[in-house]
Amino acid sequence: MPATAVPLPSACAPAPTAPSLVRVMMLGIAAGGLFSLTFILNRLMSMEGGHWAWSAALRYLDTAILLTAWLLVRRGPAFVSRVFALYRARPIVWLLAGGSGYGVTYSCFCYAAAHTPAWMLSTTWQLTILASPIVMLAFGARVPLRGVVSLAVIAAGVMIVNATRVQDGASMGQVVAGILPVIVAAFTYPLGNQMLSHARHDRNLPGGDILADPAVSVLLLTLGALPVFAAVVLGSAPPPPTAGQILDTALVALVAGCGGMTLFIYARNMSSDPMRIAAVDATQASEMFFALAGDTLFLGAPLPGAMAWTGIAAVLCGLIAFTVQGQAKQVLDTDATYPEP
Secondary structure, eight states: OOOOOOOOOTTSOOOOOOOOHHHHHHHHHHHHHHHHHHHHHHHHHHHTTOOHHHHHHHHHHHHHHHHHHHHHHHHOHHHHHHHHHHHHHSHHHHHHHHIIIIIIHHHHHHHHHTTSOHHHHHHHGGGHHHHHHHHHHHTTOOOOSTTHHHHHHHHHHHHHHHHHHHHTTOOHHHHHHHHHHHHHHHHHHHHHHHHHHHHHTOTTSTTGGGGGSHHHHHHHHHHHHHHHHHHHHHHHOOOOOOHHHHHHHHHHIIIIIIIIHHHHHHHHHTOOSHHHHHHHHHGGGHHHHHHHHHHHHHSOOOOOOHHHHHHHHHHHHHHHHHHHHHHHHHHHOTTOOOOOO
């Protein structure tokens, strides 16, 4: 249940109570379901011969167009002008945050998708569960030990699942090409999100109040990532994209880019203490289950063996334990308050 704020003198307004850990985690899991479409369609485009560079670049170009149109309709031209003014006020911030969190991350995803099944890729991506607290520590955040054991169980499950690919006879080159880019992405994704979090809390950022709208945050990060994707396309010089690849990237942009990312940032913005932020990031493990269903039902991938199911069970148990630990802390620590950003 939500934490109860400490009684304050009548002259002072009470601090807002913390959102339920279950609530922010359920929002994160819903975002994970939308994100899983990314893994499935990227694998499909790779199997159909689409180049990974176009899969990355077109998705975020579409995302920028869709989000700009959405904000124009929902908030009006004056508000969109404020968004672009905010970008111009701190271009380096958005180029670094978007370039790392979206540009490098998604380019790595799409490259790995050409070398590994969708559900294996989404499983490897769960290494971000451990990378996220490390990134927050690098930003000076205090990350308590509560929940670390559960995160370690999740990580162990991820490694068990990946070990089955070697057991099934995949070449070492394939395994490395499917794992190494995702390890890089596991750190660049929370790095970009943490840069966004700092910008959102920067009271000296002119016009920064509009970052409370998750769609604005996603659009700014997307604009910051576009130079990275331009460099990827120019550097790899791929053949022109197919009509199917253009359609699939547009679908990924709409469902995962606009829907999933906005929902994820909304859940993350509801959290300010490191453990709640880590909890939202940890819910992205749900992508593995959604991607597994899509991989087997639509792409013809075989069902996992006993060893892989053991790893999946470890991930699930780790998530449940993480949630229970967080809820127990909320019930016992009744004087906890949700600090003002």
